[in-house]
Amino acid sequence: MLNELSQKAISEVSKYADDYEIYISQSNGIELSAEKTELNFAKEEIQVGIGISILKDNKLGHAYTSNIDEIAQTAKQAYLNSKINEEDKNFGFAPNSKFKPVKGLYDKRIDDISLDERTEYLNNIFDVVSDEKCQVSSGGFSVAKGESLIVNSNGLEAYDKSTAFGGYIAVNVTDNGELSNAYDGESMCKFNLDGEKLARDVCKLAKDSLHGEAIETKDMPVILDYHAAAGLLNNFLNGISGDNVLRGRSILADKIGKEIMSPKLSIYDDNTYEGGLLSGICDGEGTPSQKTSIVENGVLKNFIFDIYNANKGNTESTSNGFRGSYAGIPSVGTSNVIFDFDENEDISEIDEGIIVNSVLGAHTANPISGDFSVEASNVFKIENGEITKPVKKAMISGNIYDCLKDCTGIKSDIRQLGSFVIPKIGINSLRVIGQ
Numbered sequence: 001m002l003n004e005l006s007q008k009a010i011s012e013v014s015k016y017a018d019d020y021e022i023y024i025s026q027s028n029g030i031e032l033s034a035e036k037t038e039l040n041f042a043k044e045e046i047q048v049g050i051g052i053s054i055l056k057d058n059k060l061g062h063a064y065t066s067n068i069d070e071i072a073q074t075a076k077q078a079y080l081n082s083k084i085n086e087e088d089k090n091f092g093f094a095p096n097s098k099f100k101p102v103k104g105l106y107d108k109r110i111d112d113i114s115l116d117e118r119t120e121y122l123n124n125i126f127d128v129v130s131d132e133k134c135q136v137s138s139g140g141f142s143v144a145k146g147e148s149l150i151v152n153s154n155g156l157e158a159y160d161k162s163t164a165f166g167g168y169i170a171v172n173v174t175d176n177g178e179l180s181n182a183y184d185g186e187s188m189c190k191f192n193l194d195g196e197k198l199a200r201d202v203c204k205l206a207k208d209s210l211h212g213e214a215i216e217t218k219d220m221p222v223i224l225d226y227h228a229a230a231g232l233l234n235n236f237l238n239g240i241s242g243d244n245v246l247r248g249r250s251i252l253a254d255k256i257g258k259e260i261m262s263p264k265l266s267i268y269d270d271n272t273y274e275g276g277l278l279s280g281i282c283d284g285e286g287t288p289s290q291k292t293s294i295v296e297n298g299v300l301k302n303f304i305f306d307i308y309n310a311n312k313g314n315t316e317s318t319s320n321g322f323r324g325s326y327a328g329i330p331s332v333g334t335s336n337v338i339f340d341f342d343e344n345e346d347i348s349e350i351d352e353g354i355i356v357n358s359v360l361g362a363h364t365a366n367p368i369s370g371d372f373s374v375e376a377s378n379v380f381k382i383e384n385g386e387i388t389k390p391v392k393k394a395m396i397s398g399n400i401y402d403c404l405k406d407c408t409g410i411k412s413d414i415r416q417l418g419s420f421v422i423p424k425i426g427i428n429s430l431r432v433i434g435q
Contacts, residue, residue, distance in 0.1 A: 001026070001048075002024050002026060002147065002148075002149040002159065003149070005024050005048075005050060005068060005071070005149075006022055006024060006149055006151045008071050009022045009024075009050060009052060009071050009074075009075065009151075010022065010151065012071055012072045012074075012075035012076075013052055013054060013075040013078065013079075015075070016054060016056070016075060016076065016078075016079035017054040017055065017056045017079060017082070018153060019054070019055040019056065019093065019152075019153050020052065020053060020054050020055070020078075020093075020152060020153050021052075021053040021055075021093045021094075021150070021151075021152040021153075021285075021286075022050065022051070022052055022053075022149075022150070022151050022152065023050070023051040023052075023053075023148065023149075023150050023284070023323070023326050024048075024049070024050045024051075024148065024149045024150075024326065025047075025048070025049055025146065025147070025148045025149075025325065025326050026046075026047070026048045026049075026146065026147050026148075027045070027046070027047050027144060027145070027146040027147075028044075028045075028046045028047075028144065028145055028146075029044070029045055029142060029143060029144030029145070029146075030042070030043070030044045030045075030115070030118060030142065030143050030144075031043045031045075031140065031141075031142040032118055032119065032122055032140060032141045032142070033138065033139070033140040034122060034126075034136070034138060034139045034140065035137075035138055036135070036136050036137070036138075037126045037130075037136050039119065039122065047066065048066065048068060049064060049065070049066045049325065049326035049327065050064065050065060050066075050068070050071065050074065050326055051063075051064040051323075051325075051326035051327060051328070051329075052064070052071075052074050052075050052078045053078060053093075053329060054075075054078045054079050054081075054082050055082070055091055055092070055093065056079070056082050056083075057082075057087065058087040058088060058089050058091065059082045059083065059085045059086065059087050059088070060082060060085060060088070060091045060329070061077075061078045061079055061080065061081035061082025061083070061085060062078055062081060062328075062329050063075075063077035063078040063081055064326050064327045064328075066326075089311075090308050090309075090311040090312045091307075091308060091311075092307050092308070092311055093152040093153065093154055093156070093285070093286075093307070094150075094152065094154065094156055094282075094285045094286035094287050094307060094317075095154050095156065096154050096155040096156045097156060097158075097282075097286070097287070097288045098288070099158060099281040099282055099288055099289075100272070100281065100288070100289075101281060102271075102272055102273075102274065102276075102279045102280060102281060102289065103274045103275070104189055104190060104274045104275030104276075104279075105161075105162040105163070105189045105275065105276075105279055105280065106145075106161055106162055106163050106189070107163045107165070107189065107190045107191050109191050110143060110145050110163045110191070113143060113191065118141055118143060121141050121167060121193070121195050122139055122140070122141050122167075122195075124195050124196055124199075125139055125167070125169050125195045125196065125198065125199040126139065126199075128195075128196050128199035128200055128203070129169065129171055129199050129202075129203055132199070132200065132203035132204075132207070133173070133203075133207075134171040134172065134173045134203045134206055134207070135171060135172045135173065136169065136170075136171055137170040137171055137172050137181065138168075138169075138170045139167075139168060139169045139170070140166075140167065140168050141166070141167045141195075142164070142165070142166045142167075143163075143164075143165055143191075144163065144164045145161070145162070145163045145164075146161065146162060146163075146164075147159070147160065147161035147162075148160055148161075150282070150284075150285070150286040152286065156286045158281060158282045158286045160280045160281045160282065162189060162279075162280065163189055163190075163191075164187065164188075164189060164277065165187065165188055165189070165190070165191045165192075165193055166185060166186065166187035166188075166193075167185060167186055167193050167195050167198065168183070168184065168185030168186075169183070169184065169185070169195075169198060169199055169202050170182070170183040170202075171183075171199075171202050171203055171206050172206065173203070173206045173207050173210065175207075175210050175211070178210055178211060180206045180207070180209040180210045181206055181209075182202045182203070182205040182206035182209065182357075182378055183202065183358070184198060184201060184202045184205070184227075185198070186198055187277060187416070188275065188277070188416075189275050189276075189277065189279075190275065205357065205378055206378075208380070208390060209378050209379075209380075209390045210390065211390065212379075212389070212390040212391050212392030212393070213381075213389050213390070213391060213392055214391075214392055214393075214434055214435075215354070215379075215381065215391045215392075215394055215432060215434040216434055217431075217432065217433050217434045218431075218432060219429045219430065219431055219432070220352060220353050220354065220429065220430070220432055221350050221352070221353030221354075221382070221426060221427065221428055221429065221430075222353060222354055222355075222356060222396060222426070222427045222430040222432065223347070223350075223353065223354070223355040223356065223382070223410055223424055223425070223426050223427075224356055224424065224425045224426075224427065225355060225356060225357040225358070225424055226415050226417050226422060226424065227357060227358040227359075227417065228356045228357060228358050228359045228376070229420070229422055229424065229425045230417040230418055230420045230422065231358065231359045231362035231374070232359060232362055232365070232372060232374070232400055232403070233337075233400065233420060233422075234362065234365075235365050235366070235367055235370045235372070235400045236370070236400055236401070236404065237334055237337070237419065238250065238367045238368070239251055239252040239370070239401070240252065240269075240294055240303050240304055240334075241303065241304060241332045242303045242304055242305035242306070242309040242310065242313060242315075242318075242320075242332050243306075243309050243331065243332045245303050245313070246309055246312055246313050249367075249368055250303075250368070251368055251369060251370065251401065252300060252303075252401075255300045256300055256301070256302075256303075257299065257300065257301075258299065258300060259298045259299050259300075260295070260298065260299070260300045260401065260404070260405070261295060261298045261401070261404035261405050261407070262298050262404065262405060262406065262407050262408065263297045263298035263299075263342075264297075264298070264341050264342045264343060264407075264408060264409070265295065265297075265298060265339065265340070265341055265342075265404065265407065265409075266293070266295055266296050266297055266340045266342075267293075267294040267295040267337065267338065267339055267340070268291055268292060268293055268294060268337070268338045268340065269291075269292045269294055269304055269318065269320065269334055269335055269336070269337055269338075270290075270291040270292070270335060270336050270338055271283065271289040271290070271319055271335035271336060272289045272290065272291055273291075273335075273336040273338065273421065276335065276336035276416065276421070277336070277416055277418075278334070278335040278336050278419060279335065279336060282319065283306070283317075283319045283320060283321045283322055283330070283335070284321050284322040284323040284330045285306060285307055285317070285321035285330045287307065287317045287319040287321060288319060289319050289335070290318065290319045292304060292318045292319070292320075294337075297342070298405075302318065303318075304318045304320040304332060304334065305317050305318050305320060305321075305332060306320055306321030306322075306330050306331060306332045306333075307321055307330070308321075308330075308331075309332055319335075320332055320333060320334065320335065321333075322335075334419045335419065336416065336419060336421050337419045337420050337421065338421040338422075339409070339420070339421065339422045339423070339425070341408065341409030341423065343408070343409070344408070344409040344410060344411045344412075344423065345408045345409065345410055345411065345426055346385075346410075346411045347382060347385060347386070347387065347410065347411075348385035348386070349385060350382050350385060350426075351383075351384060351385065352381075352382065352383060352384075353381075353382040354376075354379055354380065354381055354382060354391060354394070354432060355379070355380050355382060355387060355424075356376040356377070356378075356379050356394075356396065357377060357378035357379070358376075358377045358378060359374040359375065359376055359377065359396070360374060360375040360377060361373075361374040361375055362374055365400070369399065370399045370400040370401045370402075371397075371398075371399050372396075372397060372398065372399070372400060373395060373396075373397035374395065374396060374397070375393075375394075375395050376391075376394045376395060376396050376432075378390075379391035379394050391434075392435070393434070393435035394432055394433060394434055394435060395432075395433040395435065396430055396431065396432055396433070397430075397431045397433065398427075398430050398431055403427045403430065406427060406428045406429060407425055407426060407427050407428070408425075408426045408428065409423045409424075409425065409426070410423055410424035410425060410426045411423075412424040
């Protein structure tokens with residue numbers, strides 16, 4: 001179907017311009033969600049969309065539609081849009097390329113999973129929560145498959161497909177009038193979700209968080225669990241964006257070749273990562289996927305670029321041109337951002353500190369400086385190398401770039417949350433504010 005649509009689009013767009021790009025996507029997904037233990041929302045969505053971009057006289061025009069009978073009108077509209085836009089020589093389309101497949105992105109079982117099986121996944125989670133004497137606040141399960149096709153006037157043709165499975169659960173627990181809650185979820189390309197383990201772990205976290213004690217305000221070692229680390233690290237992504245660098249909005253703009261973080265840490269943007277949620281044969285522009293070294297042993301090596309900003313900065317795309325959907329044009333974005341520590345510390349090596357499972361208010365951090373002050377949730381003291389008592393209330397404040405200069409990996413599983421592929425991360429000294 002996508003090939004037929006692309007041929008029709010090429011026929012129409014060729015009437016207006018010699019340089020064009022056509023992006024077609026098709027997705028099919030089912031989402032289940034529940035409040036408490038009652039399934040209150042089930043949505044199946046099948047969507048096909050096409051985005052057409054025209055480049056004429058260095059002016060870019062874009063138009064889109066979800067109606068496959070309106071391809072001719074969409075091509076014409078893209079041309080008309082180009083006429084009213086400003087000339088910019090930095091626009092361009094990806095050259096024709098060869099693509100390598102990435103393993104672990106598509107699960108053939110998706111077509112065999114019945115609605116009953118999807119509902120059973122949620123019900124099994126609810127049963128475990130009940131057995132653990134907790135109450136479900138909300139939960140959900142989603143299944144989706146998608147395919148995309150990019151063709152352009154350079155002869156490029158890039159077809160890709162993937163699947164995604166996700167589940168989450170939020171729980172409450174009370175004891176002697178005190179309320180505690182916890183949340184977690186898991187997402188992956190293969191249907192290897194373990195909902196029962198997820199439920200047990202979340203319930204344990206909620207129960208262990210009851211009857212927290214006050215903590216003294218001072219600087220101390222802090223372990224960021226996966227959600228806490230991912231929340232705070234988003235500001236680092238702002239710093240490595242080629243768009244922000246060229247606009248003067250990155251504190252790292254003049255730091256290439258300089259040590260900016262712990263020499264124990266290397267960071268890669270890798271859309272060839274097996275099973276990665278943001279992997280594929282290419283980015284959203286058709287540039288072949290690659291592994292880009294951002295930081296090597298603490299030294300900043302590269303920023304990430306799409307085609308437009310690469311042309312603007314007189315460099316090459318790093319395969320980081322992504323689009324939210326067929327409705328928009330690509331912009332700089334990350335794929336799988338892998339944090340690779342040379343060595344990992346064990347919690348048993350920490351005499352005094354805390355472990356923070358999640359943070360509230362990460363979006364309020366300064367996107368340029370990296371300064372943050374956030375509320376810490378599901379916090380526990382570390383005493384003599386052991387996780388001991390829950391902390392009633394606490395905040396943590398600091399600067400994400402300073403944290404990365406003074407961090408270490410913690411011996412733990414590697415998880416992907418959003419863009420980040422990370423272990424738990426230890427900050428050797430961070431301001432902890434008791435409340």
